[in-house]
Amino acid sequence: MTFRWDWLPKLAEGLLLTVEITAVCVAIGIVLGTLLAAGRVYGRRWLRLLCGVYIEFFRGTPLLVQVFIVYFGLPSIGVTLSAFTSAALALGLNTAAYQAEYLRGALQAVGSGQLQAARSVGMPLRQAVWSVVFPQAFRIVLPAWSNELIQMLKYSSIVFTITLYDLMGMGKKLAAKHFTYLEVFLVVALFYLAVVLILTQLLNLLERRTRLPGLGSDVEAPAKYRLWTPLRRPGGRGR
């Protein structure tokens, strides 16, 4: 086993890119996913159909294929994007579909009575959805959404295939250079794990902060017994 300290700054550089890609794609996913979910639940027939087709396409095809279409495919119709933009865009379009589905479930879980009550006060549909249904749906969706964020952090590792030196790409470069695959990738794995654990803590904090009586998970171990919370994995999935 060999380990070299000068790997760490390189890997940290890669990690920064990983975090950047994840942040941008999740941000795209939140905005687009929210619109898709709203369209699918409250839209007219054609809009519901359109959102449905989008969601099924991005959930039904491999993420890697989507990344390749954007990076290697689009230039042939005159759209050339940088590797970073391609990665963030493809991942963003993909996670939007998943986030839309989680949010759709949450919107439907809020219950029609809430919307009816808002309408009966005189709120237009858009306002009723925005001020009454969404604030509740966001709290319901938070655990699933946290999971999605962590999934995207890990799935972003595929962007090494389009010339990016993210954490995975950087690891691959170092490993090949020194022919130390086991050592480097163990360190890479630890880097991912560290970020995931930090994120999990932050998201749990967010969940606790936004929790209201009657909304979100009510039952939880008292804080003093909780040094860290294990990752929630309700049915993992692959893409």
Next chain:
Amino acid sequence: MNPLLRVEDLHKRYGKEKVIRGVSFSLERGETKVVIGPSGTGKSTLLRCINQLTIPDKGRVWLEDVEITHARTNINHVRAQIGFVFQNFNLFTHLTALGNVRIGPIKVKGMKKDEATKLAMEELARVGLADKADAFPAELSGGQQQRVSIARALAMTPKLILFDEPTSALDPELIGEVLQVMIKLAQEGMTMLVVSHEMGFARSVADEIIFMEKGVIVEQCSPKLMFTCPSQPRTAEFLHKITELYGETEK
């Protein structure tokens, strides 16, 4: 002057089921009318057709001189003037009692927040819940939740409040507090249309009772008349069953 609310030849069907088959009545300012009848006879649908939460197939509804059922009418503007109290309260889960009461004035009427807060506190006090302003719906009893939902309706200073079986989802011991609030409102001159089986309430405050069955109004008269000598045999039969059920003995 036109009556406050006028319903004319209302029809509604769900699939093949004709839930409402030609209902007409009107409501004057300050009047309280109570709609009774066996379940599944379209009482709730009737209320929901009035503020268009359910769109009727045929027939017209007027609030004063505005035809609610007209395609050009701004339904949100009309709904802001008609309070609606649901059987299951439907308080906004993510807001406190205060938040529930002031959201209408703020979002719909564009009232300033501190002004709306003051108004909401007054309405909460009116239903006896000023001390629960900061409680979330999940922290309130059913009776308290229903009183908050009445305060929510009142905060819009409605011309009319529709009550859809407001006490049916409550434990018997909580019914009284809600009825008391409603009786007070009726006495203060609020116009109310109430779907309810609370005969005591109907008897004490209703100007008229409407007995509905199978989508039509069978009989409509003052409580006194209805309880003493109903003109339709079916009304007498229903009242008899109801009194048996609730053990109503007073005459």
